[in-house]
Amino acid sequence: MVASPTLFNPTIGHTVQSDQPNQSRKRPKVTLKPSVVDEYSDPQRKKCKILTRIYGSTAMSHKKKHRIDYTKKRLDELRKEILNRLPNNKFFTLLKFNINTHKNKQLSQDIIEQLEALDRLKIPYTFLSSILACYTKLETCNCLLNKILVKCDRSGYTIEPKLQNLLQAYNIKLNSLSSMLSGSGSKAAVAYQNLINTITEKNNLVKLMKLKELGFRIKDLSSMLGGSGRKAAVAYQNLINTITEEDNLVKLMKLKKLGFRIKDLSSILHASGNKAASLYQYLINTATQAENLDKLTQLKESDYSIGDVLRILHQAGKQAARTSRPNQYVLTQ
Structure with a gap:
């Protein structure tokens, strides 16, 4: 006969053979603390706790x-x-x-x-x-x-917050940004970040508002800067600096009096890329020479308009300043 488990021989779980009939053994009653009782007060939670205790990590897995x-x-x-x-x-x-x-x-x-x-x-x-x-x-x-x-x-x-601010506060369109950054390729992330940082600089935001008062839209700037790609940030900085120079502002006002519109200038210099600033300077210097101003005045008084000249120069891009003088000469003969 094998001895039955006792307090001093806790061999629980083994088969016990005895001549005596099996008697149920009651576990000692455990009194739970109030906090534990509250934890099990919900039957569903009690069920989850019991399953976790019985099956351990298997149920959780x-x-x-x-x-x-x-x-x-x-x-x-x-x-x-x-x-x-x-x-x-x-x-x-x-x-x-x-x-x-x-x-x-x-x-x-x-x-x-x-x-x-x-x-x-x-x-x-x-x-x-x-x-x-x-x-x-x-x-x-x-x-x-x-x-x-x-x-x-x-x-x-x-x-991203800076981009969100440009889109909402300054009404800059996404296609204007992508036009300037077009073709950045493997350096796209760096080029994008540099451009966003350049546009959102405090001084540049002030210049951007000044350009807006003159009639420049970011769309006009992006038209001129189209295809700048990896150099978009530098090209943008150079262009707004060139436009806002005092001498160039005076020249710009002369052209506006003759009927030039800002979008006309951006159309002439369309897709000039990272050369936009130098070509803008070259174009505005050429257009405001005394001889050319006289011819533009004659055009305004004749059947020709500035729009006719611009249609000829449309998409001339980098050759705009060089081609403007011959075309004006032809039209004034």
């Missing part, structure tokens, strides 16, 4: 696995939805391929979430493709998106 599977399913759905939403052009076709084949799955998922945020925040995908040009590497794309967007803990991504 199943619960956690269920959450992960559900999250993965949602992320797969999001990926499919975003990839289907992207434009069907060369840039985004290559970007889709890189997202689907990249070894770093977390980076691919980050790009998907950022692309979803762009759509939600009403930032067109062309803003991204215009700046990056043909560079579709996920690392390059992610660097630029991290400059445009800021990740919040709960609400996902939002627009």
Whole structure:
């Protein structure tokens, strides 16, 4: 006969053979503290606590696995939805391929979430493709998106504060920024940050408001600076400095009296890029020479208008100052 477990022989869990009939053993009654009783007062919580105690980490691991599977399913759905939403052009076709084949799955998922945020925040995908040009590497794309967007803990991504201020307070359009930064390629993130920092400098914001009073819009500036790419920040700084010089402001007023409009000047210098400042200076010097002012005055008094000259010079870009004199000569004969 094997001895039954006693207080001094606590071999609980082993099979006990005895000639005596089995007797139920009652566990000692445990009195819970008030705080513990409150914790178990909710039947559902009591059930969860008991399951956790009985099954230990196994139950929790199943619960956690269920959450992960559900999250993965949602992320797969999001990926499919975003990839289907992207434009069907060369840039985004290559970007889709890189997202689907990249070894770093977390980076691919980050790009998907950022692309979803762009759509939600009403930032067109062309803003991204215009700046990056043909560079579709996920690392390059992610660097630029991290400059445009800021990740919040709960609400996902939002627009970076400086960009948000330019869009709302100064009514600067996204296509104006992308026009200046067009073709930045692998240096897109740095070029973007430099341009945003340059525009939002205190002195430059003052100059921007002064230009607005003269009739310049950011759209006019971006038209002249189009294609500056990686040098957009320097080109922007040089252009606003050149326009706001006192001598050039006097010359500008002379041209405006003859019928020149700001958008006419920006049209002549369209897409001058990082040469916009020097070409603006060359054009305004040429146009305000005494001989050319007389010819412009004659044009204004004849059947020709400044608009006729500008239509001839439209998209002349870098050759505008050189071509303006021959065209004026032809028109005044």
